Amino acid sequence: MTMGTNQVSENATPSGRILVGFPGLTLPDEVVALAARGALAGVILFGRNIDSPEQVTALIRQVHVAFAGQPTPIIAVDQEGGRAQRLNWPKMPVAPIPAMRACAEFLDFRGFEELGHTVGRDLHRYGFNVDFAPVMDVDTNPDNPIIGDRAFGRDPDDVAQRALAFARGLEHASIAWCAKHFPGHGDTDLDSHLALPRLSHDRVRLDQVELPPFRAACAANAPMVMTAHIVFTALDPTLPATLSPHVIPEILRREMAYDGVVASDDLEMKAIRDHFDVDQMAHGLDAADVDLALVCYDLTLAAELAARLSARPDSTRRLLALRSRLHTHIP
Numbered sequence: 001m002t003m004g005t006n007q008v009s010e011n012a013t014p015s016g017r018i019l020v021g022f023p024g025l026t027l028p029d030e031v032v033a034l035a036a037r038g039a040l041a042g043v044i045l046f047g048r049n050i051d052s053p054e055q056v057t058a059l060i061r062q063v064h065v066a067f068a069g070q071p072t073p074i075i076a077v078d079q080e081g082g083r084a085q086r087l088n089w090p091k092m093p094v095a096p097i098p099a100m101r102a103c104a105e106f107l108d109f110r111g112f113e114e115l116g117h118t119v120g121r122d123l124h125r126y127g128f129n130v131d132f133a134p135v136m137d138v139d140t141n142p143d144n145p146i147i148g149d150r151a152f153g154r155d156p157d158d159v160a161q162r163a164l165a166f167a168r169g170l171e172h173a174s175i176a177w178c179a180k181h182f183p184g185h186g187d188t189d190l191d192s193h194l195a196l197p198r199l200s201h202d203r204v205r206l207d208q209v210e211l212p213p214f215r216a217a218c219a220a221n222a223p224m225v226m227t228a229h230i231v232f233t234a235l236d237p238t239l240p241a242t243l244s245p246h247v248i249p250e251i252l253r254r255e256m257a258y259d260g261v262v263a264s265d266d267l268e269m270k271a272i273r274d275h276f277d278v279d280q281m282a283h284g285l286d287a288a289d290v291d292l293a294l295v296c297y298d299l300t301l302a303a304e305l306a307a308r309l310s311a312r313p314d315s316t317r318r319l320l321a322l323r324s325r326l327h328t329h330i331p
Contacts, residue, residue: 017306018292018306018309019293019295020040021043021045027059035073037306039303042074042130043074044078046077051091052091057331074292076129076132077130078132079122081100082100083150095118097119100152101151112152112162116134116165116168116169116173119173123173123175129327130175133177133178134152134163134167135147137181138151139153140187140209156209159212161216164217177224178224178263179214179226180228182214182225182247182262184211185228192228192230192271196230196270198233199231202234214256224260225260240272243272260318263291264285265294267281268295268298282308282310291312291314292315293309
């Protein structure tokens, strides 16, 4: 399956379910136009968008202007620590944070909470309100090319307690957090940025290893949960969790009773983009009960998805509830 060639109807109604990334140090006109149409829930910034404190604060002011008259926009970033830090010294005067695996060697739970508060304080200072952290994946595969030292540990209970302590620190700094990557990316030997991983673990194994941190996150009322672009064959032999009508609806929503925002991982990752066209993405996201679609660079894809995703009442309710709780700090 490849990207489709269907045209977007000029009369299509945008859904407001897109979180968009973009190139450059200023807000592109295309993003301003999508925001004005109500197609976006917010933006996500990457290292390519960050050059200096003055530039970042000016950019975030532009975002607020683009969303004027709408609920508070999500202004998100990946600031996990280690190799997943978008705000970095010396461009930005923020605390350098080691990878979580390294932090686990010398921090107790209180230390992780203080660390999360340090990260959150830096983000809040510049106007961010969402951190796509912490990673709730359990580090069980030494050959995993994408999780590894980003994980908080190899034991599910340790991961849950350390990650939730970090999340509490973010909350205390007025930053919403996101548990990722459901139902677990820790045991893959492929990077979903580059390929579509498959895991054949049975449900007993998933309940013992992969799922406990996410159960804990749900019990802690996680503001957001992010999906994994992985086929879990015991749950759905064909579709990755992001697009499956079984994984999120049956486990996260029904069994774990999670009613917060579910966000996809970036839909431009090859695990999705190389296998599904835009219509299949939109249909799968709706079927999978995913509220927020991340498109982290391609503004054409963002516009196409915005026109195809349905205006699902539950997704609208969850996203508005989240955005109404976000702390607005315009630097």
